[in-house]
Each structure stands twice: as C-alpha cells, then as structure tokens.
Amino acid sequence: DAGVIQSPRHEVTEMGQEVTLRCKPISGHNSLFWYRQTMMRGLELLIYFNNNVPIDDSGMPEDRFSAKMPNASFSTLKIQPSEPRDSAVYFCASRDQGASHEQYFGPGTRLTVT
Amino acid sequence: RKEVEQDPGPFNVPEGATVAFNCTYSNSASQSFFWYRQDCRKEPKLLMSVYSSGNEDGRFTAQLNRASQYISLLIRDSKLSDSATYLCVVTPPGTYKYIFGTGTRLKVLA
Numbered sequence: 001d002a003g004v005i006q007s008p009r010h011e012v013t014e015m016g017q018e019v020t021l022r023c024k025p026i027s028g029h030n031s032l033f034w035y036r037q038t039m040m041r042g043l044e045l046l047i048y049f050n051n052n053v054p055i056d057d058s059g060m061p062e063d064r065f066s067a068k069m070p071n072a073s074f075s076t077l078k079i080q081p082s083e084p085r086d087s088a089v090y091f092c093a094s095r096d097q098g099a100s101h102e103q104y105f106g107p108g109t110r111l112t113v114t
Numbered sequence: 115r116k117e118v119e120q121d122p123g124p125f126n127v128p129e130g131a132t133v134a135f136n137c138t139y140s141n142s143a144s145q146s147f148f149w150y151r152q153d154c155r156k157e158p159k160l161l162m163s164v165y166s167s168g169n170e171d172g173r174f175t176a177q178l179n180r181a182s183q184y185i186s187l188l189i190r191d192s193k194l195s196d197s198a199t200y201l202c203v204v205t206p207p208g209t210y211k212y213i214f215g216t217g218t219r220l221k222v223l224a
Contacts, residue, residue, distance in 0.1 A: 041216075042215070042216035043158070043214040043216075045211055045213075048210065055210075056211060091157055101146050101163070106157060107156070108157055
C-alpha cells in the first residue's frame with residue numbers, strides 16, 4: 001500500500017504568490033486532515049474532512065487559506081497570497097473511520113515563503 | 115492554559131536507562147489518547163494508544179490517569195534508536211480531531 005502521498009515535498013516561493021499543496025489519502029480511508037507544524041506552535045490541525053465534506057475548519061488561520069476535497073482520492077490546501085509567516089511543514093493525514101482512531105501521515109510539504 | 119501540555123525536554127539519557135514522559139490535558143471529557151513518535155524531518159507515526167487500564171508494548175508502557183488528567187509513557191532499557199520526539203495526542207469528546215502536544219524530545223546517548 002502506497003501510504004499518504006503529498007506533493008510537492010518542498011516549495012520555495014515569494015511573498016504574495018499562490019501556493020497549492022496536494023494530498024492523496026490512503027485508498028479506502030474516508031477522513032482526511034491537514035496540519036501545519038512549526039517550531040513555535042507545534043502541530044496544529046487546520047481542517048478535516050469526512051467523506052469529502054469539510055467538518056471542522058476552525059483551525060484555518062485566515063481567509064488566505066482554503067482547502068478542497070473534490071473526491072475521495074484527492075485534496076488541496078491553497079494559500080493565496082502567501083506570507084513569510086506561512087513558512088512551515090504541512091502534513092496531510094488520513095484515517096479509516098470504521099476501523100480505528102489511528103491517523104496515517106504523509107511525508108509533509110516543507111514550505112518556505114521569502 | 116494549553117489543551118495539551120508536555121515538557122519539551124530534551125531528555126538526554128544513557129543507553130539502557132528508563133525514562134518517563136508525562137502529558138497533561140485540560141478537557142476532562144477527552145475520550146481517546148495516543149502517543150506518536152516523530153523522527154527528525156519525518157512525519158509522526160503512531161507509537162501506541164493509551165487505554166484506561168494501562169497498556170504495554172515491549173519496552174513501552176502507557177498509562178492514563180483521568181482523575182489527574184494526564185497520560186504517561188515509560189520507556190525501559192532505552193536504545194539509541196529511541197531518540198526522537200514523542201507527541202502526546204488527545205481527542206476532544208464527540209470529534210475525530212487530534213490535539214497534539216508540542217512534543218518531548220528524547221536523546222539516548224551511547
């Protein structure tokens with residue numbers, strides 16, 4: 001099994017540019033989570049989806065952030081416009097709601113905004 | 115007060131030592147508890163779930179104290195390969211959300 005796939009693995013962009021992060025969850029998993037990790041704040045949940053529907057987006061920092069899940073095998077997290085304080089590692093995780101509580105994390109996207 | 119708090123460490127211990135980490139949580143109705151391990155520049159991975167009765171997996175023992183609202187992780191006979199950051203995870207009632215602690219960094223020294 002391939003595990004959670006994220007792309008790109010690294011992204012360097014200039015302030016003001018649009019950034020799109022992509023995630024493919026494990027096949028058959030019906031919950032998907034987007035997290036952000038920084039040294040200062042640790043791992044923070046941004047948004048999560050159940051069966052492609054956003055359930056809780058209270059962690060999304062501001063309107064510059066948006067997330068979509070058009071189908072069960074793909075999700076995007078978009079930042080527009082990006083700012084230097086958005087620099088972080090962004091993780092996607094998925095879970096089989098009917099199986100267990102365990103969340104399986106992707107390798108992350110390391111974003112640097114200059 | 116943060117929802118989940120951990121001592122950031124680092125804990126530097128010699129090989130073979132026993133080390134314990136605690137994690138406190140603020141919501142008394144929290145329903146599920148986990149320890150995740152994160153290696154440097156890698157993703158978090160589940161180490162073990164924490165059950166009310168306590169549970170053991172080889173050299174690792176996890177315990178939950180609901181009255182005092184903390185969970186603990188004990189590592190016996192520590193190995194160099196145990197060096198990592200250990201993240202405490204709590205799920206609020208009625209949700210599938212994970213609330214992570216900021217992690218405790220462990221370094222096992224030869």
